[in-house]
Structures are given as C-alpha cells and as structure tokens.
Amino acid sequence: MSEAPPQSPRTRTLAEASLGSDDSAWDGPKIRYDLVKEFVVALVVIALASVALAAIFSSPDDHPVTIRQWSQGNPGDFLATSVTELDGSSPTATYGPPYNSWTSGEGQKIGPVGLQRWAGVHIPVNSQNDFVLAPLHLAAASDPSLRAALAQYSTASADQQKQWTTAYIKGVGHVKFHDTAVVLPRGRYGPVAPMLSGLLNMARTGSLDADLLASPQFYGTDYTKPLLFIADGSFLAAEASAQHLQGDQWGMMNETGNYPGQAWLWLYTMWYQVSPFSTSWSANADALVWALMMLLTLALILVPFIPGLRSIPRLVPIYRLIWRDHYRRLAADAGSSSAPPGSG
Amino acid sequence: MSDTITNRFADGDAPSEDPVDDARPAPGDEKMWTARLRGAGVRALPPSKLLPDRQPSYVASWVYIFGILSFASFIVILLSGVVLIVRGPSWWHESQVGLFFNSIHLWSVELFFFFMVLHLWGKFFMAAWRGKRALTWMTGAVTFAISIGAAFTGYLSQQNFDSQWISTQAKDGLNSVGIGALFNVLNFGQMLLWHVLLLPVFVGALIGIHLLLVRRRGVVRPLPVRTGRHARTARARTPAAPPSSEGVDR
Numbered sequence: 001m002s003e004a005p006p007q008s009p010r011t012r013t014l015a016e017a018s019l020g021s022d023d024s025a026w027d028g029p030k031i032r033y034d035l036v037k038e039f040v041v042a043l044v045v046i047a048l049a050s051v052a053l054a055a056i057f058s059s060p061d062d063h064p065v066t067i068r069q070w071s072q073g074n075p076g077d078f079l080a081t082s083v084t085e086l087d088g089s090s091p092t093a094t095y096g097p098p099y100n101s102w103t104s105g106e107g108q109k110i111g112p113v114g115l116q117r118w119a120g121v122h123i124p125v126n127s128q129n130d131f132v133l134a135p136l137h138l139a140a141a142s143d144p145s146l147r148a149a150l151a152q153y154s155t156a157s158a159d160q161q162k163q164w165t166t167a168y169i170k171g172v173g174h175v176k177f178h179d180t181a182v183v184l185p186r187g188r189y190g191p192v193a194p195m196l197s198g199l200l201n202m203a204r205t206g207s208l209d210a211d212l213l214a215s216p217q218f219y220g221t222d223y224t225k226p227l228l229f230i231a232d233g234s235f236l237a238a239e240a241s242a243q244h245l246q247g248d249q250w251g252m253m254n255e256t257g258n259y260p261g262q263a264w265l266w267l268y269t270m271w272y273q274v275s276p277f278s279t280s281w282s283a284n285a286d287a288l289v290w291a292l293m294m295l296l297t298l299a300l301i302l303v304p305f306i307p308g309l310r311s312i313p314r315l316v317p318i319y320r321l322i323w324r325d326h327y328r329r330l331a332a333d334a335g336s337s338s339a340p341p342g343s344g
Numbered sequence: 345m346s347d348t349i350t351n352r353f354a355d356g357d358a359p360s361e362d363p364v365d366d367a368r369p370a371p372g373d374e375k376m377w378t379a380r381l382r383g384a385g386v387r388a389l390p391p392s393k394l395l396p397d398r399q400p401s402y403v404a405s406w407v408y409i410f411g412i413l414s415f416a417s418f419i420v421i422l423l424s425g426v427v428l429i430v431r432g433p434s435w436w437h438e439s440q441v442g443l444f445f446n447s448i449h450l451w452s453v454e455l456f457f458f459f460m461v462l463h464l465w466g467k468f469f470m471a472a473w474r475g476k477r478a479l480t481w482m483t484g485a486v487t488f489a490i491s492i493g494a495a496f497t498g499y500l501s502q503q504n505f506d507s508q509w510i511s512t513q514a515k516d517g518l519n520s521v522g523i524g525a526l527f528n529v530l531n532f533g534q535m536l537l538w539h540v541l542l543l544p545v546f547v548g549a550l551i552g553i554h555l556l557l558v559r560r561r562g563v564v565r566p567l568p569v570r571t572g573r574h575a576r577t578a579r580a581r582t583p584a585a586p587p588s589s590e591g592v593d594r
C-alpha cells in the first residue's frame with residue numbers, strides 16, 4: 001500500500017513540507033495508497049471476523065418474562081403488586097410524568113430545573129384501571145361473583161376502599177396457596193380478595209398478558225403497560241439480579257450470559273456506582289447523570305474549541321509514537337542535508 | 345429546464361481533460377442551478393481529491409486503518425440488518441439461521457464500536473481537528489453519539505429478557521429529563537422503527553459527510569516537533585516556508 005512512487009518535480013523535501021501550515025496542501029513526498037483496496041480488504045476481514053465470532057459465540061436470547069410466568073412463579077408477589085396498583089401506591093401509580101400526575105413530590109430535578117414535570121403527561125397510564133379494574137371487567141362478563149365484587153368495590157366510598165386494600169396489603173404477606181386457591185389470613189378484605197384472586201386466575205391463564213397489550217385498533221406494538229406492571233413487581237428484578245444486571249451491578253451495559261453487552265455505556269453506568277450520585281444525590285441521580293453525560297458529549301464534540309482540552313495531544317507524546325516513522329525520516333533528512341558537502 | 349439546446353463545444357473547443365474545467369458551466373448556463381451545483385461539487389472535491397491514489401508520506405501507521413475498519417463494520421451491520429429486516433423481527437427467535445444472522449449483527453456492532461473508539465482516541469492524540477478540520481472531528485463525535493442510540497434501540501428491539509430489563513431500567517433516565525415523553529423505550533414498535541430506519545439513516549449520512557470532509561481537507565499533518573535538530577535545520581534552509589500552524593483550529 002505504501003511503495004514510494006516517483007515524486008513530482010514540484011515536491012518539496014520532507015523537512016520543507018513539514019513546515020507548512022496545517023490547512024495547506026501537503027507538497028512533500030507522497031506514497032502510493034490504494035484506498036479502494038484497503039476498504040475491500042477491511043470489509044472482507046470484518047465480515048469474516050463477524051461470521052467467526054457469530055459461529056463461535058452466537059448471541060444471547062433469553063425468553064422474556066410474561067405476566068403468566070410471574071403469576072405462576074411467584075403468585076404472592078403478583079398479588080402484593082396488584083393490590084398496590086389498585087390502591088394507587090405502586091411505583092407506576094406514583095411515577096408522575098410521562099405516565100400520570102403526581103399525588104405528591106415533583107420528580108427529579110437538575111438544580112431548580114424539573115424537566116420531567118415540564119414535559120408533562122404524554123403516555124397516560126392509570127394503574128388502578130389499566131392493570132386491575134379494566135381486565136377484571138372483561139372477565140366479569142362471564143363470572144357473576146366477580147361482577148358482584150366489582151360492583152361492591154366501585155360503589156364503596158374511597159375510605160372504605162382504602163380500608164380493604166390496606167388490610168389486604170397486610171394479609172398478602174402471609175398468603176398461602178392450595179393448588180390454585182388463594183388462602184389469606186382472616187381479615188376485612190371486602191371485595192378486594194375475590195377481585196385479586198380473579199386477576200390472578202386471569203394472569204395464570206395468560207389472558208392478562210393479552211389484555212394489557214390489547215390495542216383498540218387490533219394490531220399492537222406498544223408494551224408500555226405490561227412492562228410497567230411487570231417492573232412494579234419483584235419477579236423481573238430477581239431474574240435480573242441473578243444475571244448481574246441490576247443498576248448497582250453495572251446493569252445497563254451488561255446483557256444476559258457472558259457477552260460484552262453495551263460496553264460503550266461504561267461511563268454512563270459508572271456514575272451510578274460512585275458518590276455523590278450513589279449517595280447524597282441519589283434522589284435526582286437519573287437526571288443529574290443524564291445532564292452530566294450530555295455535558296460531556298457536548299465537550300467531546302467541541303474539543304477543537306475548548307482551550308486546555310485541545311492542547312492535551314501536544315502534551316501527551318502519543319503522537320510521536322503514531323508518526324514515529326515520519327519523525328525518524330525527518331531527522332535523517334535533516335541530518336544528511338546539514339552534513340558538509342561531499343561528506344557522503 | 346432550458347428550452348434551448350446548446351452545444352458546450354460549439355465554438356470548436358475540445359473537451360477538457362481537467363474534470364474541474366469540464367464541470368464549468370457552458371456559456372449561458374452560468375445561472376443554472378444544476379450547472380452551478382456540479383461546478384461547486386467538482387471544485388470542492390475533484391476526482392483526484394475524492395479518490396486519491398497518493399497520500400502524504402506520513403500516512404504510514406496502523407492508526408490510519410481504524411477509521412476504515414469502523415466503516416467496514418458499519419457495512420456489515422447494515423447487510424446483516426437488512427437480512428433480519430427481510431424476515432421480520434420474530435425470525436431470529438425461531439430459526440437457527442435467523443439466530444446466526446442476529447449474531448453476525450451483534451458482533452459486527454461490537455467490532456464497530458471497538459474500532460470507532462480506537463479511531464476516536466487515535467484522532468484525539470493526533471489533534472486531528474487542526475487545519476480547518478474541526479467539522480470533521482465534530483461529525484465523527486456526533487456519529488459516535490448517535491451510534492450509541494442506534495445500538496441502544498437495537499437492544500430494546502430484541503423482544504427478549506434483555507429488552508425488557510434494559511427498557512424498564514432506561515426509562516427512568518429518559519423520563520427524568522423529559523425525553524421519555526416523546527421517546528418511549530417501552531414501545532417496541534417505536535424503538536424498532538428508530539432502530540431500522542431513522543438512526544441508521546442518521547449514522548449513514550453522518551459517516552458520508554465525515555468521509556467527504558476527510559477527503560476534502562486531506563489527512564492532518566503530524567504535530568510539529570519543535571525541539572529536534574531537524575526542525576531548526578529545516579527552518580534555516582527554507583526562509584520562504586509558510587508560517588507555523590499553531591493558531592489554526594488548535
């Protein structure tokens with residue numbers, strides 16, 4: 001690729017040409033350089049390397065968690081999560097924008113700036129209705145006892161509803177299962193117990209997966225609701241912990257199995273592991289890490305204009321390694337041209 | 345469109361062998377948008393600049409191949425991605441052939457980032473933005489940033505456990521700064537379209553602009569070594585040499 005060709009008569013010596021300004025055309029010695037051949041060779045090498053890596057290591061494809069799996073694998077957690085969706089105390093119910101309005105708090109802030117609040121509610125999610133009541137109303141069409149429980153719940157006062165759900169939250173911690181039957185300690189659960197048992201039955205058959213994904217226009221590709229519901233429980237997180245994917249395990253950049261994952265997210269993920277983002281700033285960690293990363297990305301783009309940063313390459317002698325052949329030739333040329341005439 | 349037929353060589357001029365001359369508008373065509381665009385394009389990037397077969401003698405280092413290896417990886421990503429698009433998003437979960445093409449797609453992405461990071465660090469330590477090359481650096485840095493988004497949406501479009509976990513974790517960061525209101529990582533359809541259409545188009549266009557800028561400005565010169573004997577000697581022998589580059593896009 002780099003055999004020295006005959007030089008043009010206008011070509012200056014290496015030393016002379018090296019004194020030209022950075023924006024002037026190079027008029028020193030040149031070499032043959034076959035760009036097209038280089039690209040074709042690179043393409044073949046990368047294609048072969050990708051095929052070889054694919055053949056040897058394949059790629060991870062762990063099955064997704066379904067609500068059916070969750071309700072069968074950990075029905076207690078399913079019921080405990082469902083009752084918090086019903087009484088509006090789940091992570092999704094209290095999330096705020098873009099899913100719903102806050103009942104308390106203002107969300108994450110960057111100093112005084114609350115971008116989450118400013119963006120507003122664009123993907124409305126009502127956990128009580130979307131995750132519990134609406135699916136139950138569908139099942140109630142063929143289940144009179146469930147229909148009666150729903151009627152009792154919906155006509156009760158808010159205080160009464162709260163008393164039932166509060167009692168259920170206490171009782172569900174001691175829940176037992178006999179075959180498919182839910183056995184709770186004695187308590188004043190009202191219609192909440194049959195409602196949530198009905199929801200569990202729906203989940204076990206897989207119909208809740210379908211109902212939460214159901215789209216009014218038949219086709220659907222938006223998994224926002226089922227994913228939020230699943231993420232509110234501990235089943236998904238437990239699976240992730242087993243795969244070392246939690247946030248405090250550098251989770252965002254990892255993937256299942258022993259694969260490199262998104263290694264390029266190391267800097268973003270790192271901030272979550274270190275103080276003060278992991279300690280005193282943790283309440284606003286997401287917003288602050290994002291702000292910091294945007295700032296760093298902007299700095300990367302604007303390196304040529306940032307005093308100090310743009311001078312680092314001159315101070316770190318890595319460039320001497322990169323261009324060591326050039327500097328060696330330059331020194332040799334200068335040495336030979338400064339020698340006395342006839343000295344050989 | 346012109347309503348008159350003109351012969352550019354009607355006056356007996358022979359066709360020029362210089363492509364820059366050849367691109368000049370014929371008499372009377374100077375105000376034609378097409379002729380002006382062609383002229384400006386060829387003047388900015390004549391064929392000898394667009395596809396040169398010579399490079400300055402200092403272009404002799406392994407560091408120069410990281411850029412072309414990144415570009416080659418991008419082509420393999422596109423080709424393997426096209427195969428996956430043709431058969432649809434569920435194919436690779438159901439077929440060993442599909443899984444193999446998904447694996448090629450994954451590993452070419454890993455190679456793309458590996459070589460792009462090496463390319464970026466190499467260019468940083470070469471201070472490659474010197475000599476009115478700041479825009480070249482900036483398009484490269486933006487390409488890197490958008491490529492992260494392209495890979496991220498790929499992970500979200502896999503329809504497996506990784507997609508579920510990454511999306512439910514990533515939503516909090518995006519929502520905390522208001523981006524999640526428009527860019528919903530839990531919406532598979534939205535993420536898939538960003539991944540297979542919008543972001544590849546952005547990355548491809550930026551790579552194209554980046555490559556054209558590299559060709560237009562040429563490969564940056566080595567940083568001057570001011571302390572060596574050769575520099576003093578060379579300066580003494582070339583009194584008419586242009587001033588040093590210290591102040592240009594440093």
